[in-house]
Amino acid sequence: MSSNPDDNQINPNETNPEERRILIPGSPINPRREFLRSAALFTGTVAALGGGLEVLTRRPGMGSAEAQGTAFAQAARPLGPYDTKEAVTSYQQATTYNNFYELGTDKADPARNAATLKPRPWTVKIDGEVKKPQTVDIDTLQSWFPLEDRIYRMRCVEGWSMVMPWLGFPLAGLIRRLEPTSKAKYVQFTALLDPKQLPGQKSNVLDWPYVEGLRLDEALHPLAFMAVGLHGKVLPGQNGAPLRLVVPWKYGFKGIKSIVKITLTEKMPKTTWALAAPSEYGFYANVNPAVPHPRWSQATERRIGELGRRKTLPFNGYADEVAGLYKGMDLRKNF
Amino acid sequence: MSAGDARQTVPAVKAQAKGSYQPRRKAASLGWLVPAVTVGGLLPLAVLIWDAYTGALGANPIQRATLQTGLLTLALLVASLACTPIRLLTGWKWPARIRKSLGLLAFGYAALHFLIYLFDHGFSLGVMFEDVLKRPFVTVGFTALLLLVPLALTSGKNSVKRLGFQRWTRLHQLVYLSVALGALHYYWGVKQDHTPPLIYAGVIAVLFAVRFLKRKPTKKQGGPEKTSPA
Structure with a gap:
């Protein structure tokens, strides 16, 4: 920040003036060689400093991520009652800007690293307070329900949002099929734990495996959704292949990816982010513009692809559908 | 920044004035250094603009540019703070010559960081003041930037003369507070992986330690003339 006022001066203690006199005026200086030397040093320094700073600070986004997955055979269909009519976020953006710490903490990391995640073969274990505990193959599980499209807003707790055209089935159908016992009050979801497939798990940024949960009535709400596809294609790894949760009125981190276990429980599940930073992320995590994150306001959000910000809506715009679930609850405490 | 530097150079000026030799000779051969640091320091800005233009900043370019x-x-502030410890440890003279450029580059990026933040929030001063007052993460970052303003304004040689060396040095010690707050701002800004901000904090701590350790012996042997308050 500062300057030494006499930077250009030579400290006479450094070299004996007598020596200097001998060394400098006497030595023949080749101006051309001197110029070339300076030019080389100049270029080298520019490259070293500029390159060093780039290495330290530049985190380029993903240029492009083409859909590797096969497309689902789907006929065009009219918008359903839960679909938003807002412009859909492009496949390119939805698959290159992801929070999936198991595949890296940078937004572009999951798209780069997704190839290590193998979504087939894949089984989902169902246990806890259900009448039919079982381990089921993902293809079998998928075959239980007709696939539906859902165009949902997705609001990340970090203050950005997307509009995602999911493919999948309502969570309620799955829960009912599993026949919860009378003790079941919550649904806990557990993601894959396998540092080979999810190399981000080699670092202890979070307590792995990732765990999320819903109250049973939330899980039974028709908006709660299990996605297996996106933009008409098989769900890419970076978006949580082969099976992920989508709860559009909650912050995105509730949407656990790459699920391997669904457990019905009596007690409220201990969820990953709520354990990692309880003052910042609660169990409910309903989108709420009135409750700021400790480090930023939640009143506005940037829709990916837009430069300005838009106002964040209570329950991410799904208040009419879901506000009733939280009647009588203080949502400032139960954030 | 360092009183030691400047005081030691006073005799150098005198020596040069009567000098029959040319002590500038060596200095002139380093004439490329400051321009090179300036160009190298601005290179990331050029790449950033290019990235924004080509879409390489990804889906949320404002967030990338802010980050x-x-x-x-932070990197340039740490680099500017490394100059004196490097000089103390190695005896090299060149780090002192680029310190000011590194500091001014850091200030330039800090101002740009702030401008992008303002742009992000539609230049709403209401949002800014709410953030600054309510959210410690923003408060420390904003304070770190404010502390750099007087330093940038008094970075020229004239300011040293005007303020007097003692006062100028003391003023510029604010850079330590600023870089510490900057590192804290980074630490608080990170959602979960705190390793990178802790590395910065560690480097800053080492730089402080070097200065602290290196200044004791000079005190003993040299008296007040050689102490380096910076």
Whole structure:
């Protein structure tokens, strides 16, 4: 920040003036060689400093991520009652800007690293307070329900949002099929734990495996959704292949990816982010513009692809559908 | 920044004045250094603009630009603070010559970081003041930037003369507070992976330690003439 006022001066203690006199005026200086030397040093320094700073600070986004997955055979269909009519976020953006710490903490990391995640073969274990505990193959599980499209807003707790055209089935159908016992009050979801497939798990940024949960009535709400596809294609790894949760009125981190276990429980599940930073992320995590994150306001959000910000809506715009679930609850405490 | 530097150079000026030899000879051969640091320091800005133009900043370019300008500020501030410890440890003279450029580059990126933040929030001063007052994460970052303003304004040689060396040095010690707050701002800004901000904090701590350890012996042997308050 500062300057030494006499930077250009030579400290006479450094070299004996007598020596200097001998060394400098006497030595023949080749101006051309001197110029070339300076030019080389100049270029080298520019490259070293500029390159060093780039290495330290530049985190380029993903240029492009083409859909590797096969497309689902789907006929065009009219918008359903839960679909938003807002412009859909492009496949390119939805698959290159992801929070999936198991595949890296940078937004572009999951798209780069997704190839290590193998979504087939894949089984989902169902246990806890259900009448039919079982381990089921993902293809079998998928075959239980007709696939539906859902165009949902997705609001990340970090203050950005997307509009995602999911493919999948309502969570309620799955829960009912599993026949919860009378003790079941919550649904806990557990993601894959396998540092080979999810190399981000080699670092202890979070307590792995990732765990999320819903109250049973939330899980039974028709908006709660299990996605297996996106933009008409098989769900890419970076978006949580082969099976992920989508709860559009909650912050995105509730949407656990790459699920391997669904457990019905009596007690409220201990969820990953709520354990990692309880003052910042609660169990409910309903989108709420009135409750700021400790480090930023939640009143506005940037829709990916837009430069300005838009106002964040209570329950991410799904208040009419879901506000009733939280009647009588203080949502400032139960954030 | 360092009183030691400047005081030692006073005799150098005198020596040069009567000098039959040419002590500038060696200095002139380093004439490329400051321009090279300036160009190298601005290179990431050019790449950033290019990235924005080509879409390489990804789906949320404003967030990327905010993050990168913040990181550039911290990296360049740390580099400027490394100059004196490097000189103390190695005896090299060149680090002192680029310190001011590194500091000014850091300030430039900090100002840009702040401007992008303002742009992000539609230049709403209401949002800014709410953030600054309510959210410690923003408060420390904003304070770190404010502390750099007087330093940038008094970075010229004239300011040293005007303020007097003692006062100028004391003023510029604010850079330590600023870089510490900057590192804290980074630490609080990171959602979960705190390793990178802790690395910065560690480097800053080492730089402080070097200065602290290196200044004791000079005190003993040299008396007040050689102490380096910086």
